[in-house]
Amino acid sequence: MKYQTQKIALAYFAVAMALFAVQVSMGLVLGYIYIQPNFLSELLPFNVGRMLHTNSLVVWLLLGFFGAAYYLVPEESEREIHSPMLAYLQLAIFVIGTAGVVVTYLFNLFDGNWLLGNEGREFIEQPRWVKVGIVVAALIFLYNISMTVLAGKKTAITNILLLGLWGLALLFLFAFYNPSNLALDKQYWWFIVHLWVEGTWELVMASILAFLMLKLTGVDREVVEKWLYVIVATALFSGILGTGHHYYWIGTPGYWQWIGSIFSSLEVVPFFGMMAFAFVMVWKGRRDHPNKAALLWSLGCAVLAFFGAGVWGFLHTLHGVNYYTHGTQITAAHGHLAFYGAYVCLNLAIISYAMPILRGRDPYNQVLNMASFWLMSGGVVFMTFTLTFAGTVQTHLQRVMGEGYMDVQDQLWIFYAMRFGSGIAVVLGAILFIYAVTMPRREVIEPGLQSPAE
Numbered sequence: 461m462k463y464q465t466q467k468i469a470l471a472y473f474a475v476a477m478a479l480f481a482v483q484v485s486m487g488l489v490l491g492y493i494y495i496q497p498n499f500l501s502e503l504l505p506f507n508v509g510r511m512l513h514t515n516s517l518v519v520w521l522l523l524g525f526f527g528a529a530y531y532l533v534p535e536e537s538e539r540e541i542h543s544p545m546l547a548y549l550q551l552a553i554f555v556i557g558t559a560g561v562v563v564t565y566l567f568n569l570f571d572g573n574w575l576l577g578n579e580g581r582e583f584i585e586q587p588r589w590v591k592v593g594i595v596v597a598a599l600i601f602l603y604n605i606s607m608t609v610l611a612g613k614k615t616a617i618t619n620i621l622l623l624g625l626w627g628l629a630l631l632f633l634f635a636f637y638n639p640s641n642l643a644l645d646k647q648y649w650w651f652i653v654h655l656w657v658e659g660t661w662e663l664v665m666a667s668i669l670a671f672l673m674l675k676l677t678g679v680d681r682e683v684v685e686k687w688l689y690v691i692v693a694t695a696l697f698s699g700i701l702g703t704g705h706h707y708y709w710i711g712t713p714g715y716w717q718w719i720g721s722i723f724s725s726l727e728v729v730p731f732f733g734m735m736a737f738a739f740v741m742v743w744k745g746r747r748d749h750p751n752k753a754a755l756l757w758s759l760g761c762a763v764l765a766f767f768g769a770g771v772w773g774f775l776h777t778l779h780g781v782n783y784y785t786h787g788t789q790i791t792a793a794h795g796h797l798a799f800y801g802a803y804v805c806l807n808l809a810i811i812s813y814a815m816p817i818l819r820g821r822d823p824y825n826q827v828l829n830m831a832s833f834w835l836m837s838g839g840v841v842f843m844t845f846t847l848t849f850a851g852t853v854q855t856h857l858q859r860v861m862g863e864g865y866m867d868v869q870d871q872l873w874i875f876y877a878m879r880f881g882s883g884i885a886v887v888l889g890a891i892l893f894i895y896a897v898t899m900p901r902r903e904v905i906e907p908g909l910q911s912p913a914e
């Protein structure tokens with residue numbers, strides 16, 4: 461660790477991983493409710509569990525991004541973080557806000573209260589006071605990181621990281637706009653949900669991947685930067701108007717069907733670019749970095765993001781196809797592989813890279829870490845297949861043949877049973893990962909190799 465303040469990242473990564481464990485366990489509970497519909501129906505209704513699953517996902521991914529920024533910005537800009545105290549304050553606000561969401565939902569408190577009660581829109585269900593806390597914390601973060609970068613060296617990596625982080629924070633402001641016209645409400649709601657994962661977060665992804673490639677493969681910075689600019693340009697060019705793929709059936713004018721279809725098809729390009737980038741860097745690179753686990757997660761990230769976002773996204777993005785598949789298990793299949801490939805793997809890659817350095821040791825428990833990659837990724841890929849099959853059958857029976865929703869669900873149980881099975885693999889993989897990066901490596905003393913002094 462070159463800079464003392466990089467240590468801040470450790471606290472962020474620790475909270476992120478704890479929430480990651482909560483997120484996947486909650487997924488498993490939801491998967492079980494699909495098989496045993498009355499499971500926990502009094503204590504933890506499905507909608508509350510679902511909210512906890514998706515929101516803990518978003519919060520831990522964001523905490524991972526913040527941690528990554530606190531880790532890589534000092535190294536890139538060759539400066540200590542402006543104020544470590546503000547960084548810890550920011551983390552504290554996030555933890556209090558998260559606890560507030562959980563308590564409000566679990567005990568169904570302050571129902572209907574404009575400030576304290578929960579709000580209903582998917583992914584932005586937090587009570588309004590938590591939303592304000594998120595904005596305050598984001599402002600503290602942006603101030604702290606921007607001051608650090610402004611005082612030090614500016615690189616393409618930090619510029620793009622900052623652009624992404626500023627963008628995502630500003631877009632969150634739409635969470636405060638809740639028009640009563642449902643079509644208008646949905647139109648702005650997608651500014652957050654879509655322009656995050658298919659716009660600003662992609663910039664964060666590209667810059668963190670670029671940082672990892674720079675460190676792990678030893679290629680020249682100029683080469684990394686050229687790729688970075690192309691990826692960012694194609695991401696923004698396609699992603700912004702690509703929002704149209706959510707405007708097909710919400711009451712917006714018909715031209716969105718063409719704008720959405722054309723631009724969102726182009727969204728495959730930046731994800732393909734990131735995959736090509738990662739492999740070309742490894743191929744060209746001269747460095748044989750000891751941290752193999754971080755490299756595995758980085759390559760896995762680029763590949764699975766291409767399949768989850770690019771291929772599984774394109775699968776249902778043309779309006780003629782989406783007319784049939786909208787809101788079916790096809791959507792869930794895509795949502796899982798895309799979030800996992802792009803953002804879960806990205807965070808686990810930077811955590812795998814940074815943890816040994818932050819804790820001052822050689823990459824440890826590498827084999828366990830790599831085993832967790834295969835177990836977790838295998839689980840998510842299998843889950844994606846089961847949901848894709850479920851979604852195909854569902855689309856046909858429900859949307860083509862016109863059978864009732866619940867009658868169709870009854871016939872899909874075999875896929876849901878398999879989804880639950882793959883979920884167990886994912887949760888075990890997550891536990892293995894957390895164990896691998898947090899536990900010290902056991903000292904292996906082979907007989908006969910004891911110190912010669914004895």
Ligand code: HEM
Binds near residue numbers: 486795796799879
């Ligand atoms: C790191 C891994 C995971 C990620 C990134 C993830 C992500 C997501 C996302 C984005 C959604 C919302 C999907 C949508 O609106 O289409 C969701 C819902 C859901 N997830 Fe996960 N999840 C993960 C792990 C799991 C696991 C292990 C299970 C357990 C089997 C699971 C089961 C579910 C269920 C049942 C839903 C609700 C779907 C519905 O509303 O019908 N997830 N998850």
Ligand code: HEM
Binds near residue numbers: 705773798
């Ligand atoms: C990492 C990037 C991405 C992530 C994390 C992601 C995640 C998601 C999630 C969670 C949903 C469900 C939202 C909801 O209804 O609540 C969704 C919907 C959708 N995504 Fe993505 N996505 C990504 C990239 C893409 C790309 C590149 C495409 C197109 C090529 C795409 C096409 C779609 C479409 C068409 C829908 C609407 C599905 C429907 O009508 O039900 N996505 N995405």
Ligand SMILES: [Fe+2]
Binds near residue numbers: 654658702705
């Ligand atoms: Fe989208």
